[in-house]
Amino acid sequence: MQASELYGRQLALTPLEAQDLPAATQKFVALRVTANRLQCQRCGSVLNRQAAQLPRDQFYCYDCLNLGRVSTLTSLYHISEPNDFPKVDQLTWQGQLTDQQASCAAMIQTKFEAHQRQLLWAVTGAGKTEMLFPGLAWALAQGWRVAIASPRVDVCLELHPRLQAAFANLEIALLHGRQITPYRYCQLTICTTHQLLRFRAAFDVLIVDEVDAFPFAANPRLGYAVEQALKPVSALLYLTATPSQDLLRQVRQHELGLSYLPLRFHQQLLPPIRVTLQPRYWERLKKGKLPWPLRPWLADYANRGQRFLIFVPRVAQLAVVQAAIQQVYPGLKGLTVHASDPERLAKVQAMRNLDVQYLVTTTILERGVTFPGIDVIVLGADDPIFSTAALVQIAGRVGRSKARPTGLVRFICRSYARPVKRAIRQIKLVNRKGRRLRAEMPVVSPLE
Amino acid sequence: MLKCLLCHRSSEPKLRLPWVLSWQPLERPVVCQACWQTFTPIMTSQACPSCGRAQTQRSLCHDCQRWPQQAFYNQALFTYNEAMQAYFEQYKFKGDYRLRAVFRAVLMARLASLQPAIVVPIPVTANTMVTRGFNQVTGWLSDGENSGWLKTKHQTKAVPQSQKKRQARLLTPQPFELTGAGPDLTAKTVVLVDDVYTTGRTIRHAADLILENGAKSVIGLTLAR
Numbered sequence: 068m069q070a071s072e073l074y075g076r077q078l079a080l081t082p083l084e085a086q087d088l089p090a091a092t093q094k095f096v097a098l099r100v101t102a103n104r105l106q107c108q109r110c111g112s113v114l115n116r117q118a119a120q121l122p123r124d125q126f127y128c129y130d131c132l133n134l135g136r137v138s139t140l141t142s143l144y145h146i147s148e149p150n151d152f153p154k155v156d157q158l159t160w161q162g163q164l165t166d167q168q169a170s171c172a173a174m175i176q177t178k179f180e181a182h183q184r185q186l187l188w189a190v191t192g193a194g195k196t197e198m199l200f201p202g203l204a205w206a207l208a209q210g211w212r213v214a215i216a217s218p219r220v221d222v223c224l225e226l227h228p229r230l231q232a233a234f235a236n237l238e239i240a241l242l243h244g245r246q247i248t249p250y251r252y253c254q255l256t257i258c259t260t261h262q263l264l265r266f267r268a269a270f271d272v273l274i275v276d277e278v279d280a281f282p283f284a285a286n287p288r289l290g291y292a293v294e295q296a297l298k299p300v301s302a303l304l305y306l307t308a309t310p311s312q313d314l315l316r317q318v319r320q321h322e323l324g325l326s327y328l329p330l331r332f333h334q335q336l337l338p339p340i341r342v343t344l345q346p347r348y349w350e351r352l353k354k355g356k357l358p359w360p361l362r363p364w365l366a367d368y369a370n371r372g373q374r375f376l377i378f379v380p381r382v383a384q385l386a387v388v389q390a391a392i393q394q395v396y397p398g399l400k401g402l403t404v405h406a407s408d409p410e411r412l413a414k415v416q417a418m419r420n421l422d423v424q425y426l427v428t429t430t431i432l433e434r435g436v437t438f439p440g441i442d443v444i445v446l447g448a449d450d451p452i453f454s455t456a457a458l459v460q461i462a463g464r465v466g467r468s469k470a471r472p473t474g475l476v477r478f479i480c481r482s483y484a485r486p487v488k489r490a491i492r493q494i495k496l497v498n499r500k501g502r503r504l505r506a507e508m509p510v511v512s513p514l515e
Numbered sequence: 516m517l518k519c520l521l522c523h524r525s526s527e528p529k530l531r532l533p534w535v536l537s538w539q540p541l542e543r544p545v546v547c548q549a550c551w552q553t554f555t556p557i558m559t560s561q562a563c564p565s566c567g568r569a570q571t572q573r574s575l576c577h578d579c580q581r582w583p584q585q586a587f588y589n590q591a592l593f594t595y596n597e598a599m600q601a602y603f604e605q606y607k608f609k610g611d612y613r614l615r616a617v618f619r620a621v622l623m624a625r626l627a628s629l630q631p632a633i634v635v636p637i638p639v640t641a642n643t644m645v646t647r648g649f650n651q652v653t654g655w656l657s658d659g660e661n662s663g664w665l666k667t668k669h670q671t672k673a674v675p676q677s678q679k680k681r682q683a684r685l686l687t688p689q690p691f692e693l694t695g696a697g698p699d700l701t702a703k704t705v706v707l708v709d710d711v712y713t714t715g716r717t718i719r720h721a722a723d724l725i726l727e728n729g730a731k732s733v734i735g736l737t738l739a740r
């Protein structure tokens with residue numbers, strides 16, 4: 068094994084596999100066993116003694132198995148990060164930032180320089196990737212090691228080519244669970260947050276994108292991963308469009324600074340959510356009828372040719388909704404699509420190509436996918452399947468084009484569930500910031 | 516509440532009447548219905564009588580016609596399909612020892628029905644015991660340890676069986692030896708337990724050794740074929 072494969076990493080190896088490691092290698096306990104506690108030193112899980120038991124009084128960690136097994140038969144091997152990177156001409160990106168993006172970018176760089184921890188609450192469609200470029204270029208020019216991590220593989224897959232295009236002369240590592248190419252030591256790494264568990268004191272700057280996306284929020288190990296992967300003196304930037312209660316608590320406790328970017332790249336506010344309570348919407352739909360106020364809304368869309376998305380909680384409901392629409396408005400052309408739909412890409416493309424006027428869909432289209440100038444309706448927004456983050460992301464699909472920076476976001480629910488209320492409140496809050504910002508124009512406001 | 520060992524989803528196990536009336540101790544299922552149904556049981560009445568492979572009828576399969584007659588036959592519980600492959604990937608190769616519980620009950624039940632005088636698991640090498648840390652066969656049966664008296668000759672396998680072609684596997688020399696510490700095999704029926712019957716080379720080597728040492732017959736029992 069090459070020394071560089073261990074720089075800033077911690078690999079679980081058996082004594083046999085660790086025979087010929089370089090002299091600088093340090094060895095750590097992989098699984099700490101005491102009389103009443105068993106803790107994996109890679110992922111931090113405290114383990115159930117019975118479940119973790121192997122023969123001969125050995126133990127293993129069942130929580131991070133897919134990174135290669137940690138057990139009392141292994142140790143963690145590590146070489147401290149030497150920041151041994153070639154100097155290359157870094158930023159090749161030629162684009163332009165808006166004034167607000169530029170001042171937000173400057174703020175990010177300042178936080179990196181000062182080794183601070185920051186939460187950037189940027190509304191969907193603010194153009195946050197581009198705003199990272201100046202700060203990244205600065206950090207790379209210092210010879211710092213940098214990682215951008217996201218809980219979602221698809222975010223990583225989308226970020227990698229964009230960053231590779233912006234830093235054309237730089238080799239950028241991409242790490243995720245479905246990886247087949249071998250690991251390479253690079254100055255810039257893009258990886259899933261899970262992969263961070265394989266690092267130890269590696270990064271001078273760590274950016275965690277879409278920090279509130281599933282499964283980060285539900286996974287307490289990832290906080291541990293972030294702390295392990297960071298150098299003791301380092302900068303941490305969380306990016307989110309919908310901060311969780313936990314992150315906001317860290318802000319209140321001054322563990323994390325907070326900045327807002329409340330305006331979208333075209334300087335417009337987020338469209339507010341409008342809620343209509345309709346306790347019997349589903350009963351009507353099942354009978355093939357369109358419940359009020361869906362009927363007048365669709366009549367208007369049919370009239371004007373306005374394009375729209377309808378979100379429903381469950382895959383099984385797609386066909387029912389579609390059938391009811393077709394019964395009442397046979398002239399409206401649309402498709403249904405869901406996460407494991409084999410024709411998903413083709414159907415999304417049909418919507419992009421204006422071949423159909425609407426899609427009925429489950430939550431899969433909440434992130435990443437944009438159709439310019441659409442409206443959005445969420446049927447059953449109070450269903451527990453929709454988290455606050457999901458609802459804010461769905462609302463964020465609207466008003467993303469310069470040509471039509473506004474649009475309607477309408478929820479039909481039986482009651483005001485807590486995530487619905489929180490989503491409304493989050494959007495109101497950032498819009499209040501945004502209005503103030505447009506009025507005074509120093510761009511990023513600190514938390515008061 | 517049951518948390519499935521394979522898909523990690525929670526479900527409520529159903530209490531069925533015949534089971535309640537059977538007065539058996541409450542044995543909690545460890546996998547959900549949906550996962551369990553991905554495995555395909557082999558009907559002995561429709562399997563090859565020599566290797567246990569699933570067929571449409573009970574007759575010697577084309578692979579077995581090439582083996583010399585022996586006081587040995589094999590039974591297999593499940594067809595080696597995608598689900599079984601995924602199971603072995605997680606249990607044996609990733610080393611998730613908790614998964615031994617998935618097939619413990621069915622294997623123990625079949626083993627009991629064979630009424631063996633002696634049961635012996637196919638051993639793993641000494642190196643596997645310090646890297647994987649367990650014998651996958653005794654994981655199902657007892658404690659994950661190797662048996663004391665049937666041993667592998669070498670510390671390590673040169674090439675894992677799973678990476679060899681059929682021809683190369685058939686030429687593999689006898690990998691096992693008996694230590695002096697074993698029971699008297701004379702005129703006994705011995706059940707040899709292994710994880711998968713693929714070419715049959717491994718288990719038949721072990722059977723040869725046991726027959727040469729006086730056993731009357733050897734029955735192979737494998738989880739998959």
Ligand SMILES: [Zn+2]
Pocket residue numbers: 107108109110111112128129130131132137
């Ligand atoms: Zn672990």
Ligand SMILES: [Zn+2]
Pocket residue numbers: 519520521522523524546547548549550551
């Ligand atoms: Zn399951």
Ligand SMILES: [Zn+2]
Pocket residue numbers: 563564565566567568575576577578579
């Ligand atoms: Zn056969």
